Amino acid sequence: EAGVAQSPRYKIIEKRQSVAFWCNPISGHATLYWYQQILGQGPKLLIQFQNNGVVDDSQLPKDRFSAERLKGVDSTLKIQPAKLEDSAVYLCASSFDLAYEQYFGPGTRLTVT
């Protein structure tokens, strides 16, 4: 069974530029999560989708971050414009449904200079 795929794995941008991350969850998984993991901290949930609807985006900085999950499968997370404090690893996870085990992708390491 293929795992959660993410791309790119690494990205370096300058502040005020925009960036997008892509996630392909495990086939058949209804729930998709985006986490931000700053160095030295645990992952923090940014947004959670159930199929193509948003379940929780309370910690998403909506002035600069946006995410979508068209057709309830792949998802894209965008940052525009980026700030230095956005430097982090962005993890995507999926689960069969709410409250089921989450499976994590390898993450995208973003460096904002």
Add this chain to the structure above:
Amino acid sequence: AQSVTQLGSHVSVSEGALVLLRCNYSSSVPPYLFWYVQYPNQGLQLLLKYTSAATLVKGINGFEAEFKKSETSFHLTKPSAHMSDAAEYFCAVRGSGSARQLTFGSGTQLTVLP
């Protein structure tokens, strides 16, 4: 709201020694608790989970954790450390709301010395 606190951001043990990683939780409802492991440049992998059944939970790679309600703890142990156990470990608690989201601790980096 639920939260977890991991005591000790870095733990070093000798190969073959006992591994003990500490986690205390705060929850207004009976918690669901998890331990995840993260190897360098990889995503998180579930080690074990407590879901209100047995208080002693066995996971993968020889790890286990004991839920102690009186101490609000869920410490992770392994009798004998192996070099391959070197990684970062995260404790997490699942929320009781409709979203069932996970809240993670800040992590403990485990170093295994030869």
